[in-house]
Amino acid sequence: MAVAAVAPPVGGVTPAPVHRDGLIRSLPLKAKIGGVILGFYILMAILGSSIAPNNPSTQTATVLGATAPSLHHLLGTTSFGQDVLSQLLVSMGSTVELGLLVGVIATALAMVVGLTAGYLGGAADEGLSLLANVFLVLPALPLLIVVLAESGSHSALVPEAVVLSVLGWAWGARVIRAQTLTLRSRDFVAAARESGERTWRIIFCEILPNEVSLIAASFVGTVLYAILTSVVLAFIGVVSLSTWSLGTMLYWAQGQEAIQIGAWWWWIPPGVAAATLGMSLVLLNFGLDELGNPRLRDTRGRKRRGRKQRPSDPTPVVREASS
Amino acid sequence: MRFIIRRLGFYAVAAWFALTVNFFIPRALPGNAVQALMAKYQNLQPQAMKALEIQFGTGHQGSIFHQYYVYLGNMLSGNLGTSVSYSPASVVSVLRSTLPWTVALVGTATIIAFTLGTLLGIIAAWRRGGWLDRSLPAFTFIQATPYFFLALLLIELLSLKLHVFPFAGGFTLGDTPGWNWTFIGSALYHSILPATTIVVTSMAGWMLQMRNVMITTIGEDYVLAAQAKGLSPRRIMFTYAARNAILPNIAGFALAIGFVVAGALIMEFVFSYPGVGLTLYNAVVSDDYALIQGVFLVIAFAVLLACLLADIVYVIADPRARREAAY
Numbered sequence: 001m002a003v004a005a006v007a008p009p010v011g012g013v014t015p016a017p018v019h020r021d022g023l024i025r026s027l028p029l030k031a032k033i034g035g036v037i038l039g040f041y042i043l044m045a046i047l048g049s050s051i052a053p054n055n056p057s058t059q060t061a062t063v064l065g066a067t068a069p070s071l072h073h074l075l076g077t078t079s080f081g082q083d084v085l086s087q088l089l090v091s092m093g094s095t096v097e098l099g100l101l102v103g104v105i106a107t108a109l110a111m112v113v114g115l116t117a118g119y120l121g122g123a124a125d126e127g128l129s130l131l132a133n134v135f136l137v138l139p140a141l142p143l144l145i146v147v148l149a150e151s152g153s154h155s156a157l158v159p160e161a162v163v164l165s166v167l168g169w170a171w172g173a174r175v176i177r178a179q180t181l182t183l184r185s186r187d188f189v190a191a192a193r194e195s196g197e198r199t200w201r202i203i204f205c206e207i208l209p210n211e212v213s214l215i216a217a218s219f220v221g222t223v224l225y226a227i228l229t230s231v232v233l234a235f236i237g238v239v240s241l242s243t244w245s246l247g248t249m250l251y252w253a254q255g256q257e258a259i260q261i262g263a264w265w266w267w268i269p270p271g272v273a274a275a276t277l278g279m280s281l282v283l284l285n286f287g288l289d290e291l292g293n294p295r296l297r298d299t300r301g302r303k304r305r306g307r308k309q310r311p312s313d314p315t316p317v318v319r320e321a322s323s
Numbered sequence: 324m325r326f327i328i329r330r331l332g333f334y335a336v337a338a339w340f341a342l343t344v345n346f347f348i349p350r351a352l353p354g355n356a357v358q359a360l361m362a363k364y365q366n367l368q369p370q371a372m373k374a375l376e377i378q379f380g381t382g383h384q385g386s387i388f389h390q391y392y393v394y395l396g397n398m399l400s401g402n403l404g405t406s407v408s409y410s411p412a413s414v415v416s417v418l419r420s421t422l423p424w425t426v427a428l429v430g431t432a433t434i435i436a437f438t439l440g441t442l443l444g445i446i447a448a449w450r451r452g453g454w455l456d457r458s459l460p461a462f463t464f465i466q467a468t469p470y471f472f473l474a475l476l477l478i479e480l481l482s483l484k485l486h487v488f489p490f491a492g493g494f495t496l497g498d499t500p501g502w503n504w505t506f507i508g509s510a511l512y513h514s515i516l517p518a519t520t521i522v523v524t525s526m527a528g529w530m531l532q533m534r535n536v537m538i539t540t541i542g543e544d545y546v547l548a549a550q551a552k553g554l555s556p557r558r559i560m561f562t563y564a565a566r567n568a569i570l571p572n573i574a575g576f577a578l579a580i581g582f583v584v585a586g587a588l589i590m591e592f593v594f595s596y597p598g599v600g601l602t603l604y605n606a607v608v609s610d611d612y613a614l615i616q617g618v619f620l621v622i623a624f625a626v627l628l629a630c631l632l633a634d635i636v637y638v639i640a641d642p643r644a645r646r647e648a649a650y
Contacts, residue, residue, distance in 0.1 A: 141585030271472035278467030
């Protein structure tokens with residue numbers, strides 16, 4: 001099939017593609033792998049707290065002190081005697097929830113700023129672009145630490161998700177603005193303007209649908225940022241430690257010197273979970289990239305047919321044998 | 324030059340923004356939070372107490388505009404307030420002793436990572452489908468790994484299991500810092516593991532970007548023309564394809580440096596490396612707000628400076644940015 005002009009299904013949102021079967025099958029392998037891993041973690045996030053064998057905060061082991069994985073505790077226990085598997089299952093819920101929440105808020109902000117700046121142009125564009133660039137160039141993590149540490153994170157005056165969103169919209173806004181700039185001079189937008197459609201209608205009904213794949217990629221990138229950043233923030237202890245998340249698990253493991261006492265089952269699982277969760281998002285974004293830029297697509301199928309591809313070969317824009 | 328002047332203007336705005344945010348955050352807090360904070364420091368020396376009052380805008384200090392004016396004056400004269408946890412040391416003197424460690428480590432590691440990542444990206448794109456190109460998913464995994472988790476893994480493997488590298492500190496305890504070989508050797512030895520962490524984690528991003536841009540560049544007509552002329556593959560690879568593909572990488576450097584620095588901060592905390600990151604962590608633990616804000620400002624300005632340097636390199640590398648000045 002031709003280069004997909006329809007958006008790829010991301011996070012379960014499939015905007016009714018024309019050739020549904022063909023589209024899913026033509027998704028790059030990376031996107032499929034990423035989607036499967038992400039799906040697994042989302043399932044874990046939804047079901048986690050109900051299938052967790054124990055309460056993550058109470059001491060369930062008969063002996064106090066970190067014990068290695070056994071049949072009773074599949075991932076061992078912490079030195080407080082808490083079940084690591086239960087902690088992991090419960091933590092996944094709050095971490096994924098925070099990531100998605102920040103993704104939604106920040107992407108919405110990015111869309112509003114990017115579309116407005118790109119479509120209106122002029123002073124509005126200058127101002128909004130300047131703001132986005134300032135947010136991009138300032139180091140976000142130290143700023144987050146300042147805000148969260150001073151807003152008394154322990155009492156959660158300012159929800160972490162809001163702070164993360166306010167500092168995380170700029171990249172998406174920049175990308176969406178650039179795309180809007182190229183779209184606004186197209187004929188169909190001019191036609192809509194001539195026929196007297198209102199500005200907001202042009203922006204949201206004419207331009208927006210053409211940027212869905214870009215917005216999806218920006219959303220995935222923002223979720224990745226939110227998850228990694230929240231893990232780091234919890235790890236150094238500037239956010240509320242009363243809820244379980246992958247970051248707080250690592251915080252307690254580090255605080256109780258899990259590494260030094262050799263309790264690998266305590267700190268490796270949350271770290272690997274965070275890393276693979278992040279990787280699934282990166283893979284998903286690669287897949288989206290490849291949909292948009294066919295030159296990046298995997299050329300291994302071509303190679304297997306016995307022909308070595310040289311850099312100067314014409315780029316395979318459309319792979320004929322993809323159905 | 325016009326490009327550089329425009330960028331200078333932009334960085335001035337960004338710096339002003341950082342200073343202003345820094346001014347308003349403590350004042351945006353609800354009053355009771357500030358009081359609770361002040362109550363925590365009942366037994367401080369008067370001058371430290373005064374510094375705290377100035378910072379949170381409590382007490383009698385005139386209108387907010389006047390406070391802002393005084394604040395900007397303080398900042399410009401390099402007065403960042405008094406540290407509570409290192410009392411009576413000033414924030415500036417605390418930072419002065421820790422900043423060189425961070426700049427030396429993060430600066431060197433970032434340059435190594437950028438060079439190595441770009442080079443590997445060139446090779447991966449040139450040998451499309453080769454082993455390096457196919458091992459990219461492994462690099463994705465590293466890219467998505469939280470920095471500190473990789474640092475923990477390295478500590479577990481190389482320090483605690485194999486005892487190859489020390490797991491904490493910036494130099495051997497007992498050595499006096501100074502320009503002698505024992506100290507420099509010990510400092511270098513202690514920096515290997517933290518530097519490796521930064522290089523490995525930040526390299527992946529530059530490698531992936533370089534590879535993707537390079538693949539697009541390789542498809543350009545001028546590369547085909549160079550090939551038709553019969554130039555050597557190495558020359559085509561570096562002076563034709565990579566020469567142009569590197570531009571987005573340099574431009575992206577400015578945006579990436581913030582992430583690298585952020586990762587390095589956490590890494591310092593994991594390795595107990597005596598830099599700004601560890602200072603920031605200690606400040607957070609001991610609620611030393613003046614120091615937290617001082618660290619934020621110093622990092623923000625360092626990042627802005629690094630971005631400016633990247634811009635200058637960009638002007639040198641991209642003739643179009645220079646020509647813009649002619650218009």
